[in-house]
Amino acid sequence: MAGMLCPVARVYCRCTDSREGDVAQQARAVATRNAIVEAAAAEFIEHGFAGASIADIAQRAGATKGAMYFHFRSKDLLAQAVIDRQRELNDELQDKFASSDLSALAILVSMVHALGDLMRDDVVALAAMRLAVEVPEGGDDRGPTYDAWAAPTSAVISHAIAQGDVRDTIDPEVLSRFLVAAFTGVQTASFASTRLEDLMDRLHEMWTVLLPGIVAPGREHVIPDILQRA
Amino acid sequence: MAGMLCPVARVYCRCTDSREGDVAQQARAVATRNAIVEAAAAEFIEHGFAGASIADIAQRAGATKGAMYFHFRSKDLLAQAVIDRQRELNDELQDKFASSDLSALAILVSMVHALGDLMRDDVVALAAMRLAVEVPEGGDDRGPTYDAWAAPTSAVISHAIAQGDVRDTIDPEVLSRFLVAAFTGVQTASFASTRLEDLMDRLHEMWTVLLPGIVAPGREHVIPDILQRA
Numbered sequence: 232m233a234g235m236l237c238p239v240a241r242v243y244c245r246c247t248d249s250r251e252g253d254v255a256q257q258a259r260a261v262a263t264r265n266a267i268v269e270a271a272a273a274e275f276i277e278h279g280f281a282g283a284s285i286a287d288i289a290q291r292a293g294a295t296k297g298a299m300y301f302h303f304r305s306k307d308l309l310a311q312a313v314i315d316r317q318r319e320l321n322d323e324l325q326d327k328f329a330s331s332d333l334s335a336l337a338i339l340v341s342m343v344h345a346l347g348d349l350m351r352d353d354v355v356a357l358a359a360m361r362l363a364v365e366v367p368e369g370g371d372d373r374g375p376t377y378d379a380w381a382a383p384t385s386a387v388i389s390h391a392i393a394q395g396d397v398r399d400t401i402d403p404e405v406l407s408r409f410l411v412a413a414f415t416g417v418q419t420a421s422f423a424s425t426r427l428e429d430l431m432d433r434l435h436e437m438w439t440v441l442l443p444g445i446v447a448p449g450r451e452h453v454i455p456d457i458l459q460r461a
Numbered sequence: 462m463a464g465m466l467c468p469v470a471r472v473y474c475r476c477t478d479s480r481e482g483d484v485a486q487q488a489r490a491v492a493t494r495n496a497i498v499e500a501a502a503a504e505f506i507e508h509g510f511a512g513a514s515i516a517d518i519a520q521r522a523g524a525t526k527g528a529m530y531f532h533f534r535s536k537d538l539l540a541q542a543v544i545d546r547q548r549e550l551n552d553e554l555q556d557k558f559a560s561s562d563l564s565a566l567a568i569l570v571s572m573v574h575a576l577g578d579l580m581r582d583d584v585v586a587l588a589a590m591r592l593a594v595e596v597p598e599g600g601d602d603r604g605p606t607y608d609a610w611a612a613p614t615s616a617v618i619s620h621a622i623a624q625g626d627v628r629d630t631i632d633p634e635v636l637s638r639f640l641v642a643a644f645t646g647v648q649t650a651s652f653a654s655t656r657l658e659d660l661m662d663r664l665h666e667m668w669t670v671l672l673p674g675i676v677a678p679g680r681e682h683v684i685p686d687i688l689q690r691a
Binding site: 278282364377401408412413417423424439441 | 508509510511512593594595607608628631635636638639641642643644645646647649650651653654663666667669670671672673674675
């Protein structure tokens with residue numbers, strides 16, 4: 232039987248296939264599934280997708296072979312679970328900022344900062360980013376990952392242009408595509424150099440370089456306040 | 462016996478250990494070595510470092526097991542050979558621009574363009590970049606790769622500030638560190654989305670975003686000419 236939408240984990244999984252199906256058992260299955268996803272994230276970070284082994288992931292999660300097979304039949308499904316979880320975290324971040332009364336430019340800079348914090352604090356978020364920059368195997372296409380990040384960024388930039396803080400000569404799609412790529416590069420270089428220890432300093436540097444070219448003429452006075460959020 | 466400085470390949474290799482040591486044999490050894498490095502580059506791009514196998518690399522290069530062992534005793538040495546070759550190509554690029562009579566800002570933008578071309582044309586240059594963004598295994602630290610790219614960039618930026626084209630409020634080290642990271646991110650996103658097909662367009666977009674914030678006040682008229690090089 233194919234996976235069903237799990238009422239607890241809010242993802243397609245097989246925990247509700249069980250005939251017993253009681254709440255306690257479902258909760259245990261979800262806990263096991265989460266532990267496996269976190270273990271997979273840690274192994275992907277340490278060894279890359281190609282270098283990670285399902286056996287090592289199971290051992291790290293303290294899961295039996297049966298439990299592994301029950302939740303994830305392949306390494307691809309584990310990678311997908313990591314990427315899905317990162318998208319959820321991303322959506323939560325966006326929801327948080329959607330209700331804020333900051334200017335759109337302040338939201339843009341604060342969101343990048345929050346994303347940097349997330350990479351440093353959450354093993355699954357970091358693993359999703361590592362998977363996005365890794366060499367994809369064969370026909371696997373991770374391009375959509377970048378598009379998924381760029382679309383909401385573009386909306387915030389349009390808003391910042393409408394508010395007069397960002398130059399109206401800027402194409403929101405061009406800037407958002409570049410910001411996603413630049414963030415990817417900054418965290419990749421920071422990971423290689425310092426295992427993300429200097430990530431927040433590097434992101435601050437990024438905004439120091441970018442803001443003078445982004446902020447609309449006559450609005451330069453907002454830059455110091457915006458940089459404090461970076 | 463450890464490797465010696467090969468008079469043909471200008472790298473440490475074992476081809477000159479041979480007692481026969483005649484020029485024809487050395488040339489054959491260098492050709493084999495180059496074929497192996499190119500095959501390794503292609504395998505690293507397709508499968509990543511962890512996913513690449515020495516047996517597949519030998520088969521792709523048409524090299525015997527003995528030849529593989531003679532030139533490269535480990536996958537790490539193959540990765541190092543790829544990275545060394547990329548540094549040579551990089552140095553050649555820099556030498557080419559050092560003797561040009563372009564402004565330093567035009568050189569900066571043209572060099573990034575040339576590096577983009579190199580990634581698209583040369584399998585070894587592309588593989589070196591893919592290795593730089595991949596998840597390093599264990600204690601392996603690829604941070605120095607980024608520093609090696611940033612140092613010469615910083616010198617060109619200092620020159621452009623002295624020439625009055627770039628704002629004197631910019632710290633050359635900050636901008637060069639960011640440029641290296643941004644280039645890394647742009648080519649990573651372009652590789653994931655289109656296998657580098659849109660790389661040159663993305664780099665042009667990068668400069669469209671960056672130049673207004675980099676160019677010194679009063680020098681904005683140079684931007685259109687500079688963008689033509691991007």
